[in-house]
Amino acid sequence: MHMRQPEIKRTKTVCTYCGVGCSFEMWTRDRHILKVQPVAEAPANGISTCIKGKFAWDFVNSEQRLTMPLIRDNGRFREASWDEALDLVARRLLEVREAHGPDSLGFIGSSKGTNEQAYLVQKIARRIIGTNNVDNSSRYCQNPATKGLFRTVGYGGDAGTIEDIEQAEVVVIVGSNTAENHPVIAARIKAAQKLRGQKLIVIDPRKHEMAERADLFLRPNSGTDLIWASALSRYMFDHDLADREFLARWVNGVEEYRQSLAPFTLEFAEAETGIARQDLAEAAETIGRAQSVCLLWAMGITQHSRGSDASTALSNLLLVTGNYGKPGTGGYPMRGHNNVQGASDFGCLRDRYPGYEHVEDEEARKRWAEGWGISPEELSAEAGYGNFLMVQAADEGEIKAMYIVGEETAFSDSNTHNVLSGFEKLEFMVVQDVFLSRTAEYADVVLPACPSVEQEGTYVNTERRIQRSYQVLEPLGDSRPDWRILTDLAARMGHDWGYTHPSEIMAECARIAPMFAGVSYARLEGWKSQLWPVAADGTDSPLLYTDGFANEDGKANLHPLEWQPPEEAPDDEYDLLLDNGRLREQFQGTNQTGRSEGIRQQLPHGFVEVSPELAAERGIEEGTWVRITSRRDSIEFPAVITDRVRGKTLFMPIHFGKTGVNLLTGEHNDPDVQTPAYKETAVKLEVLDKR
Ligand code: SF4
Numbered sequence: 001m002h003m004r005q006p007e008i009k010r011t012k013t014v015c016t017y018c019g020v021g022c023s024f025e026m027w028t029r030d031r032h033i034l035k036v037q038p039v040a041e042a043p044a045n046g047i048s049t050c051i052k053g054k055f056a057w058d059f060v061n062s063e064q065r066l067t068m069p070l071i072r073d074n075g076r077f078r079e080a081s082w083d084e085a086l087d088l089v090a091r092r093l094l095e096v097r098e099a100h101g102p103d104s105l106g107f108i109g110s111s112k113g114t115n116e117q118a119y120l121v122q123k124i125a126r127r128i129i130g131t132n133n134v135d136n137s138s139r140y141c142q143n144p145a146t147k148g149l150f151r152t153v154g155y156g157g158d159a160g161t162i163e164d165i166e167q168a169e170v171v172v173i174v175g176s177n178t179a180e181n182h183p184v185i186a187a188r189i190k191a192a193q194k195l196r197g198q199k200l201i202v203i204d205p206r207k208h209e210m211a212e213r214a215d216l217f218l219r220p221n222s223g224t225d226l227i228w229a230s231a232l233s234r235y236m237f238d239h240d241l242a243d244r245e246f247l248a249r250w251v252n253g254v255e256e257y258r259q260s261l262a263p264f265t266l267e268f269a270e271a272e273t274g275i276a277r278q279d280l281a282e283a284a285e286t287i288g289r290a291q292s293v294c295l296l297w298a299m300g301i302t303q304h305s306r307g308s309d310a311s312t313a314l315s316n317l318l319l320v321t322g323n324y325g326k327p328g329t330g331g332y333p334m335r336g337h338n339n340v341q342g343a344s345d346f347g348c349l350r351d352r353y354p355g356y357e358h359v360e361d362e363e364a365r366k367r368w369a370e371g372w373g374i375s376p377e378e379l380s381a382e383a384g385y386g387n388f389l390m391v392q393a394a395d396e397g398e399i400k401a402m403y404i405v406g407e408e409t410a411f412s413d414s415n416t417h418n419v420l421s422g423f424e425k426l427e428f429m430v431v432q433d434v435f436l437s438r439t440a441e442y443a444d445v446v447l448p449a450c451p452s453v454e455q456e457g458t459y460v461n462t463e464r465r466i467q468r469s470y471q472v473l474e475p476l477g478d479s480r481p482d483w484r485i486l487t488d489l490a491a492r493m494g495h496d497w498g499y500t501h502p503s504e505i506m507a508e509c510a511r512i513a514p515m516f517a518g519v520s521y522a523r524l525e526g527w528k529s530q531l532w533p534v535a536a537d538g539t540d541s542p543l544l545y546t547d548g549f550a551n552e553d554g555k556a557n558l559h560p561l562e563w564q565p566p567e568e569a570p571d572d573e574y575d576l577l578l579d580n581g582r583l584r585e586q587f588q589g590t591n592q593t594g595r596s597e598g599i600r601q602q603l604p605h606g607f608v609e610v611s612p613e614l615a616a617e618r619g620i621e622e623g624t625w626v627r628i629t630s631r632r633d634s635i636e637f638p639a640v641i642t643d644r645v646r647g648k649t650l651f652m653p654i655h656f657g658k659t660g661v662n663l664l665t666g667e668h669n670d671p672d673v674q675t676p677a678y679k680e681t682a683v684k685l686e687v688l689d690k691r
Contacts, residue, residue: 006030010037012526014459014469015053016112016452019335020044020162020184021461022053023527026453026472033057033453033472041527044162044461050183059451060473064435066448067477077436077446082478082488089403089445090492092428093129096401102130102380106390106399109348110406110482111137111340113449114457115466116502117482118339119354119509121405122347124486125384127372128493132359132384133399135350136343138335139386140412143673144302145333146344148311151559152319154550156356157341157464159330160294160543161531166192167328168294170199170286174314175225175300176334179209181582182462185296185334186210199290201283203228204300206579206651207644216283219646220273222577222679223304223566229313230561231269232284233320234261241288243322250549251319253558260560272563288321292328299336299581303679305567308672312559319556325545335462336582342460345532346509351383355513355533359383371512388413388674392667394422401428405482406449410438414665414676415632432485448479455481457502458524464531464541468524566680567668570648574630574682576614579651580661607640609651610685615641618687625688628652630664630681636688650683 008029015022022045027034036054038047059065069085070077080088096105107129109121118136125134138146146156153159165171166188179186190213192198202214203225211217220228236242237258247254266277273280287293295318301310315331323329335341347354357364360381369376385393391413393399399422413419423429423442431440432447440446453472460466475481480488487499499505503521510516518538519530530540548554570577608628610620620626620639627636628650637652645651654661664683669676 144307246322355515
């Protein structure tokens with residue numbers, strides 16, 4: 001008998017692997033994902049994608065997906081109904097609040113999940129529980145960049161679009177392995193370099209692909225970025241390359257800042273950064289004489305104990321040279337996770353409501369309270385704990401319960417030992433996720449969520465571009481969309497918000513948050529997108545600062561800085577520096593990409609990059625197993641010998657092993673934002689004989 005094949009369905013979805021925010025059509029038949037088809041209308045990527053967006057979707061049909069809620073009983077998980085699990089979660093969260101107060105609970109929203117998910121996580125924390133202990137994984141990556149932008153220009157997002165990067169006369173990439181982490185943006189820079197003669201300057205201790213393609217590659221000592229950036233700013237003033245007209249019209253604090261640059265001579269910069277002074281001068285001349293400069297940075301800058309200051313120094317340099325507010329200019333912190341920008345924009349931050357209004361701002365608190373139908377006194381006016389401090393507070397017994405949506409905190413936070421110790425001390429822990437992640441193994445209740453392709457919602461990419469993603473497949477088993485789980489949970493805690501579709505959540509946020517006033521699902525239909533801030537009439541903002549800066553007086557602020565050395569540096573015993581980062585093919589702890597056959601074949605296991613000099617000195621050959629030991633613990637991997645690293649620096653991809661590189665990293669962090677200094681880990685190396 002001839003069975004009719006079900007029709008092929010084509011649905012627009014947004015990639016959930018990086019901040020480029022590629023969108024494409026996913027072709028499916030039943031639950032089979034037949035192919036990913038990029039289309040010209042896609043605003044961030046057009047017809048491009050990378051290997052992850054194209055091929056890393058097998059995990060959706062993995063047999064290891066969670067399809068039923070799990071409750072821990074006598075130390076073991078058992079399956080439970082949604083009614084039982086949600087009742088238990090609602091009851092226990094309220095009990096902890098009653099017994100220990102609202103600030104004894106902590107909430108982590110997902111920076112991979114939708115904006116609507118992030119909005120509801122912070123609404124439950126603030127509106128129901130009454131705490132600002134809410135955060136997302138931007139704490140682990142780009143909060144220092146946001147701090148640098150808040151201090152100087154006012155908005156915590158990229159100054160322009162990917163098209164601006166493409167149009168710039170000069171692109172400067174600093175501490176960002178763009179070709180591996182934002183492959184589609186890297187492809188567009190490569191094309192601009194080739195077709196338009198765009199100049200590319202790369203400043204990075206690691207010689208990655210973009211460094212090899214650069215017109216000028218500078219290799220600073222790790223953690224010295226504030227010095228070379230400030231030296232370049234000083235050079236601009238000293239050599240009449242500062243944009244004096246721009247500074248006079250738009251910038252506060254110019255003279256004070258200029259004077260603060262006195263120590264940052266080229267001689268000092270050369271001595272501290274290791275970059276020859278003529279190379280520094282060449283970079284300064286290229287940047288200072290260009291009509292338009294875009295500066296991209298990422299975790300090579302931010303994951304240091306002074307990442308906020310280094311980010312501020314970069315934004316200062318752009319201001320000195322007048323590189324804001326014109327096409328092809330601006331600062332671009334490259335957002336890592338696909339919705340790390342959106343999770344922050346929509347309020348999963350310890351001190352900001354959706355749209356970045358501060359929780360201490362009375363007027364904002366009043367508006368949010370009115371919007372949620374309560375009195376302002378019911379909302380906490382004090383900033384809460386970010387996720388790094390939440391976990392520490394759990395270890396110290398101050399935080400008693402945590403609710404974690406889609407985050408691998410056990411893998412992503414620094415010093416795994418501390419994190420796991422904190423989890424073990426919690427009275428109650430809930431994880432909402434697609435898989436039984438390393439973090440979920442510590443939970444009392446695990447709620448099975450759908451991946452992006454089984455739910456509808458919106459995401460914000462690194463350009464501040466809000467895009468809709470449509471539901472491609474039905475939820476697997478009894479898994480549910482995040483917004484629905486959170487809405488059901490709120491109802492069981494006595495708050496029936498009645499959302500029947502994520503568009504209603506966005507509409508509520510747009511009514512209250514001025515930054516999103518004109519955002520609506522109708523205006524985001526199909527391939528349409530909006531870049532925040534969005535005025536009530538729907539006018540959006542592809543390029544920021546064209547009519548002034550987002551500070552009270554409309555001007556930017558130059559921010560004087562002092563350099564502080566890294567908190568942990570190599571010494572006699574731990575004589576090497578461990579750098580770490582991502583690879584193009586993998587995503588975080590490989591929960592998703594590791595379940596895609598093609599990707600697993602490409603990169604089955606981890607490795608440590610060792611410089612040719614160090615390999616020769618220690619007798620290491622390609623493939624030799626080595627043990628890397630920090631003050632916290634040890635990891636063993638085979639060595640790859642490469643000049644991507646130099647001298648006594650090692651590099652390790654973050655993705656591999658049960659706890660990844662964070663078994664080795666410490667708890668020292670940026671005092672301004674508590675981002676762990678992942679890139680400041682001193683280690684020693686032993687050569688093992690196993691192969
Ligand atoms: Fe695009 Fe990033 Fe997804 Fe690759 S991982 S397809 S560059 S969004």
